[in-house]
Amino acid sequence: MKIAAKKKFGQNFLKDEVVLYKIIESMPKTENVIVEIGPGLGDLTKKLLAQQRDVIAFEIDEGLCRLLEKEFHEEIEAKRLRLVCGDVIDHWKQNLVDKDYDLVANLPYYVATNIVLRALQDERCKNILVMLQKEVADKFCAKEGEKEFSSLAVLAQSVGQVKRVCVVKPQSFSPAPKVDSAVLLIQKRANLDDKHFMQFLKAAFAQPRKTLLKNLSRLYPKEQLEQIFATLGIASNIRPHEASTSIYHQIFGMLKEKIDGAKAVPTTTTATK
Numbered sequence: 001m002k003i004a005a006k007k008k009f010g011q012n013f014l015k016d017e018v019v020l021y022k023i024i025e026s027m028p029k030t031e032n033v034i035v036e037i038g039p040g041l042g043d044l045t046k047k048l049l050a051q052q053r054d055v056i057a058f059e060i061d062e063g064l065c066r067l068l069e070k071e072f073h074e075e076i077e078a079k080r081l082r083l084v085c086g087d088v089i090d091h092w093k094q095n096l097v098d099k100d101y102d103l104v105a106n107l108p109y110y111v112a113t114n115i116v117l118r119a120l121q122d123e124r125c126k127n128i129l130v131m132l133q134k135e136v137a138d139k140f141c142a143k144e145g146e147k148e149f150s151s152l153a154v155l156a157q158s159v160g161q162v163k164r165v166c167v168v169k170p171q172s173f174s175p176a177p178k179v180d181s182a183v184l185l186i187q188k189r190a191n192l193d194d195k196h197f198m199q200f201l202k203a204a205f206a207q208p209r210k211t212l213l214k215n216l217s218r219l220y221p222k223e224q225l226e227q228i229f230a231t232l233g234i235a236s237n238i239r240p241h242e243a244s245t246s247i248y249h250q251i252f253g254m255l256k257e258k259i260d261g262a263k264a265v266p267t268t269t270t271a272t273k
């Protein structure tokens, strides 16, 4: 049956066997269940099931759900595949599923950053192997000093090892997207469970061309920041992309100690400036 791809759901079906194989080959070898977001026509799903791993798949497109139910009738009966029809975001409370999982997916690009950020914070998610827009993958992989280095890179590098597995050209998909894609692997060692750290990073990178000190002083007392920068030997004119992940953790740790004893809760007066 010929299926017309729906742009609004970010449907670019991966048709390149070499890339599909590369994804399978790069999967961390664990016993965790696999979560696939957007199984689409089921090409990747088939290969995941062939790895003898159970799969939970979330698909928003009702037409595709009906098709997948037919195609994977046996695997669904055998409880090797659980197909959840609907928007994955609606199902994502604190955890997406109630057991440890590895996320493996060719993500819909319009919601890819949101999905990776949720997976980073979801303690049940142990590894992330996803296809997304190359430009977004580069933001997660960038190293300090590179101009793409952003809060996304600090967040990803704070939870584990981040690697760009490969770049994928538009011709590997049907229909072909307008931009290059890339497969990103994040092997988690920790969780991002401190909401204040995310808030801190958001402030740090709010205006990338301004200095880190200026950006942070919109949210935290300037005198305290100056003391912390001096103690850590950080130049006051450093830009956000020039500080390393470890420096961000050190600044945040010291802010935590200074403000409110143990909590780095921003003061309401400075927060609203």
Ligand SMILES: C[S@@+](CC[C@H](N)C(=O)[O-])C[C@H]1O[C@@H](n2cnc3c(N)ncnc32)[C@H](O)[C@@H]1O
Residues within 6 Å of the ligand: 009, 010, 011, 012, 013, 014, 015, 037, 038, 039, 040, 041, 042, 043, 044, 058, 059, 060, 061, 064, 086, 087, 088, 089, 105, 106, 107, 108, 109, 111
């Ligand atoms: C880039 S396609 C990938 C399809 C397939 N996995 C492949 O590799 O060919 C993205 C898939 O995600 C589905 N999708 C889009 N938004 C979604 C959402 N919010 N929740 C669940 N699935 C979604 C689309 O319908 C589509 O099947």
